[in-house]
Amino acid sequence: MSVHINAKKGDFAKVLLMPGDPVRATWIAHTFLKDYKEVCDVRGMLGYTGFTKNGKRISVMASGMGQPSIGIYSYELYSQYNVETIIRVGTCGAFQKFVNTKDIIIAQTASTDFNWMTDFTLDGTYSAGADFEVLKAAVEEAKKCKSVKTHVGNIFSEGRFYHFSGNSKEPWWKGWEKIGTLGCEMESYALYCNAAVLRKRALGMFTVSDHFQKPGILSSDERAKGLKNMIEIAIRVAEKFA
Ligand code: HPA
Numbered sequence: 001m002s003v004h005i006n007a008k009k010g011d012f013a014k015v016l017l018m019p020g021d022p023v024r025a026t027w028i029a030h031t032f033l034k035d036y037k038e039v040c041d042v043r044g045m046l047g048y049t050g051f052t053k054n055g056k057r058i059s060v061m062a063s064g065m066g067q068p069s070i071g072i073y074s075y076e077l078y079s080q081y082n083v084e085t086i087i088r089v090g091t092c093g094a095f096q097k098f099v100n101t102k103d104i105i106i107a108q109t110a111s112t113d114f115n116w117m118t119d120f121t122l123d124g125t126y127s128a129g130a131d132f133e134v135l136k137a138a139v140e141e142a143k144k145c146k147s148v149k150t151h152v153g154n155i156f157s158e159g160r161f162y163h164f165s166g167n168s169k170e171p172w173w174k175g176w177e178k179i180g181t182l183g184c185e186m187e188s189y190a191l192y193c194n195a196a197v198l199r200k201r202a203l204g205m206f207t208v209s210d211h212f213q214k215p216g217i218l219s220s221d222e223r224a225k226g227l228k229n230m231i232e233i234a235i236r237v238a239e240k241f242a
Pocket of ligand 1 (some may be wrong): 091092185186208
């Protein structure tokens, strides 16, 4: 057991898919894995290990919301359970007009307004990036999926969901849009930093669930269907690192 995970050593596979929501972790195990077993349940943060239809052993575990939460679980999985690769599979909001809801965004890099890296005395700003091999595999697999459009680039891992813009003339996200950042979520920066510090692999990919410049938000049905495309891609990637 680690501080926040009640699994035994060896219970997790080398590669792990990480949605934010524990219900989604159960759905992924149930829908995509054979012979899976629940390996942890502390605070309802459910984790499972099983086999893909091609017989590759993979795990899935929820991260909860935000960088503090994914920071705890990914650190313990990497450092105490020998997990080598974590693929975050989540949703995000989109900033750019050329992106639509239901598209997939793959985070080559992550930016943040959160103070994750202040622990490290660096004489500069750390650029958090995905593992190149996992990123390459994900882009290749996503391009094969003709029914969904994929974008690759920078994501903003915001430290808070609700922003109070004060006297600013522009909405808070405008600067990120201008600099080309594709959208926002709340976890990948911390995940990439943990992977960097522990010399492991990480990637974040997201179904666009809402848009800052276009109306409409995905219904729970559309969300599930969009996620299904992305999880199929993520599983094919995970198999390469199993
Ligand atoms: N912000 C943060 N996280 C998100 C969003 C968002 O707009 N959409 C989905 N996850």
